[in-house]
Amino acid sequence: LNQYKKCCNLRFLKDHISLESQVKFGLMYSVEQQRIIIPIRDIFGNLAGVKSRRNYETDNPDDPKYVFECPTSKSMILYGAYENYSYLMNADKILIFESEKSTCACDSYGYNNAVSIMGNALSSEQAKILLSFNAKEYCFMLDEGLDLNVTLQNAKLLKSFATMRECKITYFDWQNSLSVGPKESPTDCGKNIFEYIIQNEIENIEKITDDEI
Numbered sequence: 001l002n003q004y005k006k007c008c009n010l011r012f013l014k015d016h017i018s019l020e021s022q023v024k025f026g027l028m029y030s031v032e033q034q035r036i037i038i039p040i041r042d043i044f045g046n047l048a049g050v051k052s053r054r055n056y057e058t059d060n061p062d063d064p065k066y067v068f069e070c071p072t073s074k075s076m077i078l079y080g081a082y083e084n085y086s087y088l089m090n091a092d093k094i095l096i097f098e099s100e101k102s103t104c105a106c107d108s109y110g111y112n113n114a115v116s117i118m119g120n121a122l123s124s125e126q127a128k129i130l131l132s133f134n135a136k137e138y139c140f141m142l143d144e145g146l147d148l149n150v151t152l153q154n155a156k157l158l159k160s161f162a163t164m165r166e167c168k169i170t171y172f173d174w175q176n177s178l179s180v181g182p183k184e185s186p187t188d189c190g191k192n193i194f195e196y197i198i199q200n201e202i203e204n205i206e207k208i209t210d211d212e213i
Contacts, residue, residue: 001047004028004037011055012036015101016190018108025083025104029055038100040072040118043081043129048072051100051118075123078130079103079116087112093137094130096122096154097185102141105187109194120146122154127161137168139202141186144174155205169205177201 007029008022028037035052042048049072054065080103081088088094095114097103106114113135117126120142130138138158140151155169172186179193179201180186186197 001028001037001039001050004030009036009055011053012101012104015105016108016187017101017104021104021107024107025080025100027104035067037069040077040079040100041082042077043085045082048077049074074118076125077118078126079118080107081115081129083107084112084114088115088133088135091133091135093139094133094135096130096138096140096142097187098143098146099185102185102187105185106194109187109191114141120150120154122157124157124161127158130158131161131165131167135167137170140169140171142172142174143183143185144177144180145183146174148173148175152205170202171205172197173201173203 005028008019008027009029012022012027013019026039028039030037030052033052034055036055038051038053039047040049040051050069051072052067052069054063079100084107091113093113095106095111097106097114097116098118098120100116100118103114103116115130140154142151151171155171158169174180177197179197180189187194
């Protein structure tokens, strides 16, 4: 990380990620590449990877918006688990997002009970880490437009590792939501809409039978 500059960025600030949250999650900047740097740490705080987001617009298909700057075992890590550890342990609810930005935005909204799976498919190791927090509820907050079966498969996997305990599993039902636009995260439209989603657009997975999952 020594090659990167320790500083905040205006792009993420406009995307509802406060300067305080940018500092908390250790966001940095590559002046040479003009990319925002997102350090990825395991639950113990060890650096496990580095992801970057370009800080400019381009139509070049060979210049992706996000790239991993070094090999990263995404399936072994929950982004935000280290930074939010004290809030996740024995939490009433843990919010599970796709992207790192969503966890950072949640922090800016005053919700420190969030993690990201850095994709849309929960892995077995991530499920085990989630359950190790002994939360009362696990809520999948995946992006608008994602096939609901993906969320349901994630719930099924989490349930399979929680056979000896009770835990509530819920999810953001974007199909019945008017709060977010195409492919948006529940955090993309600001705190007020995010809180509306939390209060009004969350469904209990328990209403769906195991066969349907």
